[in-house]
Structures are given as structure tokens and as C-alpha cells.
């Protein structure tokens with residue numbers, strides 16, 4: 027197994043940092059190859075810049091803007107983006123670890139996706155039949171992804187009727203709209219709740235939960251998101267009436 031561990035936390039001596047160390051150690055002890063992108067340690071630039079994509083052709087400038095053009099194909103990407111592409115190409119499994127900040131990922135990780143998941147690499151790939159490969163198909167298909175998350179909220183408050191909303195909904199933009207969109211199979215996340223006050227026993231339980239999830243990284247069933255081109259959606263990409271009839275919300279996109 028080739029695992030890329032993406033870590034977005036400013037403090038290595040945090041709960042998140044300890045879990046990252048435990049996770050990487052566990053994987054290596056299992057015989058996995060592990061490479062890391064420790065975004066703060068790398069001083070990752072999260073802000074998309076026009077230079078990232080090379081100079082836009084005059085026609086691009088008039089019509090779509092430089093970030094929409096396929097700079098991956100034309101080989102004009104910045105060196106730091108290309109280095110992340112090399113790691114992703116090498117990896118068969120990617121772990122994304124971060125603390126929940128304002129219902130989402132830290133800005134440095136959002137900016138990693140903005141700059142790294144570019145057209146031609148993570149999306150915008152055409153199938154032979156002319157349809158666009160996305161939501162279960164695409165350049166990153168065949169790779170597995172898993173989110174490892176710490177959250178200050180107690181577990182019940184990110185449960186079905188908790189005030190914070192359900193964790194699957196909070197992670198929908200990342201797990202469905204980004205990772206599955208790009209073709210990756212997304213494993214259920216590991217969430218460590220109540221993460222602002224963790225006793226030694228609670229830490230041990232969290233570390234054991236992480237080790238268990240890493241032991242089953244290559245075998246656990248992914249979240250059963252529906253594939254875009256599998257027939258469940260019509261040509262306008264709306265879920266057909268026959269599926270999840272009368273229901274609405276994010277979980278209609280689960281084939282259960």
C-alpha cells in the first residue's frame with residue numbers, strides 16, 4: 027500500500043499531531059509505504075495565483091480565465107503543485123487529516139485542493155462516449171481516500187438531531203463534491219469528537235480507533251455514493267424519480 031498522509035494542523039504537539047504520528051507509525055509497522063504532505067510544515071501556499079497556471083492564451087483571457095484552462099496538459103503548473111501531483115499519482119490511498127474549523131477544513135487545506143485538484147489532473151476528463159468523467163469516474167478513480175477529523179463538538183451534537191448537523195452533511199462538500207467528484211472511493215471518516223478536552227483514556231481510545239481504521243484501510247467498503255454515469259441520474263444529472271422517491275437532501279446520493 028502506498029499511502030499519502032495530508033496533514034493540516036499548525037501545531038505538531040496537538041491532539042491532531044499525536045494522532046498523525048500514531049497513524050504514520052501504524053501504517054509503516056503494517057508494511058505500508060507512507061509519504062506526507064504536512065501543509066503547515068511545508069509552508070504550503072493556499073492561495074491560487076495566476077502564475078500557478080502559466081500565462082493564459084489571449085483567447086482564454088477573453089472567454090474563461092486562466093484557471094479554467096488545462097495547464098496540467100500544457101505542463102505549465104508551478105513546481106509545488108507538480109510535487110503534490112507526483113505524490114498523488116504514486117499513492118493508492120490518501121488520508122486527509124484536519125481539525126474541524128468553522129464547519130469545514132482549515133483554509134490551508136482548502137487551498138491545497140484549490141491549487142492541486144486542477145483540470146486535467148483531478149477533473150475535466152472526457153470519457154470515450156463524450157460524457158465527462160466525474161462522481162466515481164475520472165483521473166483519480168481507483169484510489170481510496172479517508173478523512174481523519176478532530177472536532178470540539180461532543181459526539182451527540184454532530185449526530186442525527188444534534189445542533190451542529192450531521193457529520194456526513196458537514197463532510198459532504200469534501201467527501202462527495204471533491205473526492206468522489208474526482209473519482210476517488212471514499213471510506214467512512216474517522217471523527218474524534220469532544221477533542222478540546224481529551225483524557226488519557228479518551229486519547230487511548232481515539233488512537234485505537236485510528237489503528238483499527240488503518241488496519242482495514244484496503245478492505246473496508248467505501249461510502250456507497252451513486253456514480254454520475256451509472257444510470258441513476260438523467261441527462262441533466264438529476265436523480266431519477268425511481269431512486270429515493272419522495273426524499274431530498276444529501277443522502278439521496280447514497281445507493282443504499
Ligand SMILES: Cc1cc2nc3c(=O)[nH]c(=O)nc-3n(C[C@H](O)[C@H](O)[C@H](O)COP(=O)(O)O)c2cc1C
Nearest residue numbers: 040041042125126127128129176177178179221222
Ligand atoms: C478556528 C477554529 C474553528 C473551530 N470550529 C469548530 C467547529 O466548527 N466545530 C467543532 O466541533 N469544533 C470547532 N473547533 C474546535 C476544533 O475542532 C478543536 O479545537 C480541534 O479539533 C482539537 O484538536 P487539536 O487539539 O488537535 O487542535 C474550532 C477550533 C478553531 C481554532
